[in-house]
Amino acid sequence: MREVIKTVGLTKMYNGFPALDELTLTIGPDVCVGFIGPNGAGKTTTIKILTSLIRSTAGKAYVEGFDIRESPKAALMNVGSVVETPEFYPYLTPIETLDYLGRLRGMGEEYVRDRSKRVLEQVHMEEWATTRIGKFSKGMKQRLGIAQALLHEPTVLILDEPTSGLDPRGMIEVREIIKDLKKEKRTIFMSSHLLYEAQEVCDWVAMVDKGRLIFFDKVENISKLTGAKKLEIRLVEPITEEQLDTIKNFEGVAEVSLVHPEIVNLRFGGNDQDRAKMLAEMIAKGAMVVSFQSVGMELEDLYMDMIGSS
Amino acid sequence: MVEKTTIPSGADQYVTITRYELLGHLRKKRIWVIFIVLFLIFFFVLLLFPAAGVDYPSTFEGYSQIYLGFMSVLILLCATLFGSDALVGEFQQRTGFVLFPNPVKRLTIFLGKFSASMIASVIVISVYYGLIVLFIGGMYKTVTIELAYSLLLAVLYLSAALGVAYAISAIMKGIIGSTVLTFILFLFVLPMVGMALGMAEVDPWFLVTQSGDTVTYVMEPEYQAGKFCIQQARQTICFYVPELATSAATMAGYFIASSILAFLFFRRREMVG
Numbered sequence: 074m075r076e077v078i079k080t081v082g083l084t085k086m087y088n089g090f091p092a093l094d095e096l097t098l099t100i101g102p103d104v105c106v107g108f109i110g111p112n113g114a115g116k117t118t119t120i121k122i123l124t125s126l127i128r129s130t131a132g133k134a135y136v137e138g139f140d141i142r143e144s145p146k147a148a149l150m151n152v153g154s155v156v157e158t159p160e161f162y163p164y165l166t167p168i169e170t171l172d173y174l175g176r177l178r179g180m181g182e183e184y185v186r187d188r189s190k191r192v193l194e195q196v197h198m199e200e201w202a203t204t205r206i207g208k209f210s211k212g213m214k215q216r217l218g219i220a221q222a223l224l225h226e227p228t229v230l231i232l233d234e235p236t237s238g239l240d241p242r243g244m245i246e247v248r249e250i251i252k253d254l255k256k257e258k259r260t261i262f263m264s265s266h267l268l269y270e271a272q273e274v275c276d277w278v279a280m281v282d283k284g285r286l287i288f289f290d291k292v293e294n295i296s297k298l299t300g301a302k303k304l305e306i307r308l309v310e311p312i313t314e315e316q317l318d319t320i321k322n323f324e325g326v327a328e329v330s331l332v333h334p335e336i337v338n339l340r341f342g343g344n345d346q347d348r349a350k351m352l353a354e355m356i357a358k359g360a361m362v363v364s365f366q367s368v369g370m371e372l373e374d375l376y377m378d379m380i381g382s383s
Numbered sequence: 384m385v386e387k388t389t390i391p392s393g394a395d396q397y398v399t400i401t402r403y404e405l406l407g408h409l410r411k412k413r414i415w416v417i418f419i420v421l422f423l424i425f426f427f428v429l430l431l432f433p434a435a436g437v438d439y440p441s442t443f444e445g446y447s448q449i450y451l452g453f454m455s456v457l458i459l460l461c462a463t464l465f466g467s468d469a470l471v472g473e474f475q476q477r478t479g480f481v482l483f484p485n486p487v488k489r490l491t492i493f494l495g496k497f498s499a500s501m502i503a504s505v506i507v508i509s510v511y512y513g514l515i516v517l518f519i520g521g522m523y524k525t526v527t528i529e530l531a532y533s534l535l536l537a538v539l540y541l542s543a544a545l546g547v548a549y550a551i552s553a554i555m556k557g558i559i560g561s562t563v564l565t566f567i568l569f570l571f572v573l574p575m576v577g578m579a580l581g582m583a584e585v586d587p588w589f590l591v592t593q594s595g596d597t598v599t600y601v602m603e604p605e606y607q608a609g610k611f612c613i614q615q616a617r618q619t620i621c622f623y624v625p626e627l628a629t630s631a632a633t634m635a636g637y638f639i640a641s642s643i644l645a646f647l648f649f650r651r652r653e654m655v656g
Contacts, residue, residue, distance in 0.1 A: 121654060127653040127654060128653065148486075149485065150390055150486045152484065154484045159481045160477040160481070162407055165406070165407070169406075170481075176396075177399055177486070179389050179391035221481060
């Protein structure tokens, strides 16, 4: 398997404190990996090392097989990145900024012009193309950051909280862009503190805490690990003792809690067929069910389990 | 359709960086501040003599020396406004988060930035020399070759001052600190050290501000290096006119040493925070 991003024993110390503690991680081609963890876990530090913004204290980091410290030029050639909330030269316009960065990457005049137009459309910034960036809001700069990361059609995208600073519509649009990029066979490594974002957008999840990798697996495998799902049942009328007993005695049910006379929360280990059966039994007992649905996310559960125990 | 791009040469990247940095200098308000100061100085000196009812100096060299006495101020302004935030700004204003993850060496970035600062500064001082040629040369119907030597020395002094400004910019954490330190160093600290050494009768040939004075001294019809003392009340105040070759070497030394220092700090500096 081609190793697109690889870290081996990556360590970064700040004044004797390990921001990153022997992180070893290998990411293959054409996958989207969500990089999650609490504040100060080492997410941004890892991304900064991978983009040559800081140097590791020990260990190695490779992008497309190139050591980021020994061959930064080759390693960064096919990488597009957004790190923290990017700032741009206020005296340049987006078109000029993209021309500047495109030329640094060896893009020809016509190519950089065509791509600039395309990426500005992608992030809905085309009408601001010739306005000086000094007047831009944080969200606009974040969009431009994403545009410059996509400019040279990189095979690897390294994104540090790409939806940070965006309004809800902007967040949805950026997620859609990332989903589209996944279809174009690119490797995407994105940090996020939004767990639902990582679960919705990514194929894999890497979780770090205290500078160490504590979990790395496919998103689809998370539900197998977390086991029970959270369910919420809403009724028209207050639940009866008999109906509550039906839920409690159903196989695979754990932690039943009555949050309101008409709302019951529970953890349920069964599959979809078991859920359908439980719903049928409740209705048979005279319960007038308004909704019967999963709440919360498996990743959230896993996160709380892993971070809580680490 | 993905068009293949190849890693551009360092030279191509250098040209791109210089071009856009220069564009930045030309678009910022500060260059107009320098030009306003420049024109104020020029026309103040031009109008001073008739306003005071005093005759103009008898020679082109003599009048030019009065103008060139302000060159150190212009060079200080150029070094401060074009150099002192060039490196630290990438870190404090966080533009480095966009620039540094590109496949470009820090040396190329450094050289591109320095060249742009140098070009912008040379434009400024060339305008000043151009005004001297136009107005003073026109007034006396002559322009001497010494003015060209003065321009060369001014460019050398400028490169030394910019080197020092870049070194400060590479080391300091904030733009304000870097700007203030550069300004104070050239306006007060180095001249005061030079003055104190002069009073102690020590030749301050190693001070870049002392070497920079040759920009004016070179206009003397017969350049004479050495120690000159004036008796004032009970005190003897001495000043030193440096050798041209020594001054040129000192300024070149400052330029080389401070530029290397600036680059080494810039290369090692990380985008933390």
